[in-house]
Amino acid sequence: xxxxxxxxxxxxxxxxxxxxxxxxxxxxxxxxxxxxxxxxxxxxxxxxxxxxxxxxxxxxxxxxxxxxxxxxxxxxxxxxxxxxxxxxxxxxxxxxxxxxxxxxxxxxxxxxxxxxxxxxxxxxxxx
Numbered sequence: 001x002x003x004x005x006x007x008x009x010x011x012x013x014x015x016x017x018x019x020x021x022x023x024x025x026x027x028x029x030x031x032x033x034x035x036x037x038x039x040x041x042x043x044x045x046x047x048x049x050x051x052x053x054x055x056x057x058x059x060x061x062x063x064x065x066x067x068x069x070x071x072x073x074x075x076x077x078x079x080x081x082x083x084x085x086x087x088x089x090x091x092x093x094x095x096x097x098x099x100x101x102x103x104x105x106x107x108x109x110x111x112x113x114x115x116x117x118x119x120x121x122x123x124x125x126x127x
Contacts, residue, residue, distance in 0.1 A: 048103065055107040065108045071100050 058065060075096045082092035 044099070047099075048106065051103045051107055052110060055110050059111060065111055066104055071104070074100055 055065065057063075075093050078096040079089040079093040082089040085092075
């Protein structure tokens with residue numbers, strides 16, 4: 001009986017230490033993820049600033065916001081770059097498809113906002 005209690009006590013201590021080690025490892029990896037997320041968001045915002053400039057050029061040249069061929073090229077390039085990584089290229093492609101879609105929608109809203117403001121300026125109106 002004493003042997004069983006001793007065994008259970010040792011196993012409880014070992015489990016507690018193992019759990020503490022696991023929690024430390026998880027905390028370290030989660031900190032890495034948080035840092036990477038910050039960098040990813042910064043890059044997305046940087047990409048948005050470039051998209052905004054591209055949108056200005058398109059508006060000045062009276063070009064369409066959507067260029068399906070270019071969007072497909074961007075997605076395919078991302079998939080190609082992802083090959084050999086742990087996340088399947090198709091998954092990266094889906095992420096980029098959503099990224100491109102959100103950027104396109106945002107660019108279109110910018111176009112509408114600018115047209116709205118330029119129309120108000122031309123008519124002398126304001127909100």
